[in-house]
Amino acid sequence: MTAYLARRFLLSLLTLWVIITLTFVLMHAIPGDPFMSEARISPQAMENLRRYYGLDRPLLVQYGRYLANLARGDLGRSLRSEVRDINQIIADGLPISALLGAEALIVAVLGGITLGVLAALGHNRVPDHLSMGTAIVGISVPGFILATLLIDVFAVRLGILPVATWGTWKHTVMPAFSLALAPLAYLARLTRSSMLEELGQDYVKAAVARGLSRPRVIVGHALRNALLPVITVLGPLTAGILTGSFIIEYIFGIPGIGKIFVLSISDRDYPLILSGAVVYSVLLLATNFLVDVAYSLVDPRIRVLGRAR
């Protein structure tokens, strides 16, 4: 297991390096530079700015310098934002985005699995149609439309939740739900089909034939196995929730990192763009890694065979 973990870690580092390199190349391929939008600036001042930030050096040197700093844990300095230290920007924004993402993930997982199981147990009957109807709405309606609808109903008309910004738990309800709906719907559909498949398996019939009660058969046998594919998609799903948070944070005016990184691209804030790539890649690699570990814990076929190898 240790060897496996070490190999996975090295592979993750390699992936991270590839992502940084690609991002570096791509962002310098975008026309323009960070100071283009400065209205009146003398060529001399522009020259000074570029030299100050090292943008006058060859790209390869800039690239090497960035990697060297990154290796020391220094993400560099933002060219545009008020707080210049990117490490500080992330330390301020990441906990907020992470909390929002975690809330959305919990809502999506619990809600999605519950809806999916109910749909499978009431296959082709009212619970199934209700759950799948909800799921179709959830997949079809984009988060930002849901967000504005929620604001209109719960904040403007009913006045029970704050319109926007960040502060108490009440501020998190609408953004978390807007963020959660699409993945919730996706999980509901996945759980339903996976559960239906397991319920039709011989071992379920065999468990019934042993005299187990219906709840025991459903939870102890069918659901257990039906959740394996659900765990598999949790990695990519977390990615979806994280990237989705860009828009939601923007709508609700939440000071998370999503908004900061979106703006960094139009600003050509090179160090900040790279930092965004680094932060999100690390998050994704970490969740995928956790999912793999979780999967091997749940499925003995992977755990035991992995140990033997």
Place this chain on the structure above:
Amino acid sequence: MTLLEIDNLHLGLRTADGIVHALHGVTLHVDEGEMLAVVGESGCGKTVTMQTVLGLFSAREIAYRQGRIGFAGRDLLELPEDEMRRLRGSQIAMVFQDPMTALNPTLTIGHQIGEAILAHRRVSRAAAMRQAVALLSQVGVPQPEMRAAQYPFQLSGGLRQRAVIASALACGPRLLIADEPTTALDVTIQAQILALLRSLQRQYGMAIILVTHDLGVVAEMADRVAVMYAGRIVEEGPIDAIFSRPSHPYTWGLLECLPRLTTLRSQKLRTIEGAPPDLAGPLPGCAFADRCAHAMSVCWEYLPPMFDAGTKHQSACWLLHPHAAPIAEATRLRQSASAPDEKGLPRGRA
């Protein structure tokens, strides 16, 4: 003493393609401690009958259900689900066809045997696990402690089937239904599993219904045989009678299909021409009539009742009607089955 008595069981199942009339009046009984073989080709309703006995079809799957399934003085079709649950696994247990799929791949063998005990007895989990290990050793699994802690994919097919049998035996059932227990196994393993079932039957004194399409298995194991065709029992009798004096053309066909030691390599194996009828539509007469070489016009019009064909031997064929003409074929087959000569050909007059 009769243990299980199925009386005129009709069953229709809802499927994606509409209602399938799976059982057309199955009548069958099993005595305490005996081994009954139920024989028939795929889709004839053997498994459906057995799963109906255990109540494994949900109310939503069942389009209609009539008849009676008497077990130890009670009608299983009338039992509420909760009592049915208490009966499953403790009084009537089932061994499924494919041990690859009948075990949950993500739970240990011990867990799956233990849960059968925990479902019916008030014992601790640890006690149930100890008993599971004991059961494994009883069904001939070497190193039972180690095996109990393993997962199904770590066991061979034969060992898995032994584990499935152990889980069926967990509460000492009075009736064990073995639904093609050897079909998915290698031939050498088949013999071991059958021998195991026979020794367990003696040991536990339980009745066994052995569902199979393999007449070779039947000849070795069973006390009585019931031949099933298209959702109905067409012939039923003691093992000797079925093999030496078969009286239903379908049974003749089945026996003729058996390869013999004297069958030459160049000879094609015999088959019964045609296919079983579609169970989605109505069947007024005998379901076998279309494939039967001796069918008379009455066969398509009226359902043959059970005629006596010997002691405790019955057959649903119009040929047994007192007014039906005797059939040379029957005579020939009886003789060849009872005393085949070296060439496998019938002796004497045909």
